[in-house]
Amino acid sequence: MMEIHDYTWIFAVGMVVAFMDAYGIGANDVANSFATSVSSNSLTLAQACIVACFTEFLGAVLLGANTAGTIKGGILSPANYVEQPEMLMLAMLCALCGSAAWVLTACKFGWPVSSTHSIVGAIIGVGIAGFGPSSIFWGWGGVATIISSWFISPIVAGLVAAAIYTITKHAILRRVESFKWGIRLVPVYFFVTIAIEAFYIMLEAPGLGEDVLGGMGGVIGIALGIAAVFAAFCQFFFCPWVVRRVKGREYLKWYHMFVIPWLSKRRTIEEVDAEKNAQNHGSIHSTSPNELLNAGDEKMNKLDTDGEVIIDEAVAPKESMFARLKTKAVSKLMNGINQDVRNLENEKLTDMHANAEIFEDDAEYLFSFLQVITACMASFAHGSNDVSNAVGPISSIYEIWNSASVSDSVGIPVWILVYGGIGIDIGLATMGYRVMRAMGNNITFFTPSRGFCAELAAALTVLTCSKIGLPVSTTLCITGASAAIGLCNKNGYKAVNWKMLGFCGLSWIITLPCAGTVAGLLFAICSNAPHFT
Template sequence: MPQVGFLSIITEFAGAVGLGARVTGTIKNGIISIDRFREAANPGVLMLGMGCAEVGSAFWLMFATGKGMPVSTTQTVVGALIGVGFATGAEIKWNWETGSVSQVAASWGIAPFIAAAFSAMIFGVLKYSVLERSDSFKWAMRLIPFYMATTGAVLALFIVIEAPSAPSLEEFGAGKAAGIIIGVFFGCLAIAYIFFVPFFERKLVKQDPRVRIWHIVYGPYLRSDKAHLFWPGKGEQYVINYYEDAHGEVRAGAKDDEKRRNSATQELHGKDTQNGNGPSTPPDSFQNGKENGGVPSDPEAAAALERRALEDPSAVAPLTRKRQSEPYERFIGPVKHLSWANPQKWWGYFKFGLLQGVTRDVITHDSDALRAIHARAKRYDVRVEHLWTYCQVVSAMMMSIAHGSNDVANAVGPWAAVYETYQTGAVATSSPTPVWFLVVAGLLLGLGFWFYGYHIMRALGNKITQMSPTRGFAIELGAAITVLLASRLALPVSTTQCLTGAALGVALMNYDLGAVNWRQLGFIFFSWVLTLPCAGLIAGLLCVMALNTPHF
């Protein structure tokens, strides 16, 4: 989580500063008409209204996020501006025109379906080219370089054509665009074959648990058994079971329970590995179709085991669930008894304040109903899933850049109007968005994820359907493509709605409606319905009270 938070600050910042100016113009000029403020020769009312829109938006977003409601920043800001429009008597642009309320609202309805279609197609190709093959790991090793290269090429293309100073695609030229795609594709393909493939062979084929991500720089040298690995891993495991962690069956740190189960199994078979009698196996090797902790490595067997456990809990040996320690237990618990004069207590509280948002357990759940939903989704080879974690990092970065280009711009749109009016003393029809606005907002959005983002990660994570790296890759890439296309068209679509639609599209690729948590989707949809009127009421009432406050 801390690594994710740090990376999100960088990518949100890049998306906001590099790609966000177009959407800001739509928010600050396209939702309500500013002619009312120009005719009244009272620019102060415009500043007041936009300020109320920002305060109302912030209040609703903080409240909804704290309740785990993944509402849309875009929808919230638009709703707040509509409320301010009613309060000030300004004309609200309901007609179908560029940047109007009708066009923006239509994009909210269309974008989730487009994202669902993109993500379903991406996962469908991945499913039938790799996951559903008889020897999926072999095919994954063959095709992963091409998937990595394709992801990198798409990311590079969108960064180039989405820059505010970039010409239109027609002006840019199909030849240049194709050249960028082909050049980046083959460059990423070469990097994948030279560095990543030897790394995957050493880690997943030879099952060397000492290999870590920084050993990628060895390249072909990793194929040699004589390669000296600097800062090697502890050798406890070479790949995790992503499905196991999702259900909280065996949490990291449950070593005592694992040892007891392993010891009982060894005694049952008359083996004493502690004294060197009998065969000794690596702690995380796959033996007899089972992984460490008694969970079958075969995905079909794992799903069957879980369904059997749900139907008859006594038929399967219980597995102790170990949740990750919460920040209060981890940072404040050990120093709570100390005096305030002790620096260790201050240090513990400081770490709690700084890291409490990125050290939460956002994976484990306690719902039997949700576990049953997850059991209906097909499980795939965890080694294949591990390969796609690297593609998922790139797709997540792409989604974060897209989020920065859209949501940060939406948030600063009203403030940009206030700043321009303050600087000039007049109501301007159009004005450039200062770059430093986007810089500050991009940093603040990253910090918002750092301290508060775990609420939404829980809501949009495993609560909709069974997640895994391959599914996450398809969801993020499909949603990112949708948002970036909308940003190019200056449409402030909702990244939240695009991600939700993309998750639904991938979930439906299970071909089982029972593999989708429709109750959670209903909760999310209900929060969307509430957002527009609630944000509008809060901002509108604030503006009405401010306008009618006694003044001199």
């Protein structure tokens, strides 16, 4: 009979493997949240990683408990493990191993797989290995619900993205004075985007919700109020700042936005650039004769013989081993954010990109700021949904280790959500570029307006599913939205990389059996291995 805190080794190993799984989730699914922003040049890869460190973490902590509960107890039948709770601990450990092994392998080769598919397949694998197919909830509310969401989510996200982009295209982008129409309507876009995000945060964040805020009406009212404040800021601060910067060509920094109504007219960008060039030119011609002689001496020093160079190196202090290791470590850590993932120089994608409609740069510039907001929203949604894939099984292990019993429904500890969020952040910052390069412009050509529509649609779909506890795949949502945006071009079918979409579909199909086979075989070996009594 299992006692409390028995099999601590399973809990300890499970914590390590859960972190590895969360790392793989961040490294693989980061493309779902920020690939379109980086591809459209609204954010650099480094900026995307910095922003995502906060939004992924907050999404995991604030909204991750719902879907984590579905992963934890919505697939396997806990009743089969009541007599031997430790076997459920082992089953969840093997599931984590199978999921982490597959996701990390996919990350290594840049395959955009679904981490949701991976953990679901792994749990199904251990369930079948332990008790046969009858141990799995195959009906609605279990596997059937999850599988159906894989087909529904990309279609829904695609339809929403196509609707938003079609409205944007006809209301702003295709008009003769598209920038003017963009200035008129961008506050509306700010209002809608912020209202959606605020609604979901207040509905699910700890300490908030319907009961605290006066029912659904209170939640909606507060969300609309917050959105109205942001829309007003956009109308009276952001829009005048953009007009003066883009049309007036004034030399304005981002922080001038907050004081723009009281800011007097400034010099133009061209005037500032001309002044800088003149200063640089003047500094060259004002060099003193002594400075010129010194410069000549430096050039002569470069012509030293090899023997003299060796003497100089011997005299110069050598870099310490610690300094060399520090430099190497920093280089390794920064490698993940110093990558080019936009695919604009890829000759194989030139024809596909050529079929995308090109709109006025000034109008597209407006959507760069909106896309930063939707990127944060999509990342928040990703953290809320996909953290469950790593912390669902480890929370089950922790509950059994702490109580020596199997329970149908126990809350997910906040510290486990924090733990998973940290793993996701580290993964996306160090290896996320591999899969991000496979998404974005590799599916269709992205501009800020297209990226905004795709991200808003995907985030809306994922947040809605997180609200009802349905662990949809963020990968499928953003892929469906991206494909739909591509199809909205004049030659839509030519503006989409169908080969890449087919590759994505294949990777999703093989994820279930691959992760399930690894997890199932591992559980079968461990549970049937000889042991001392």
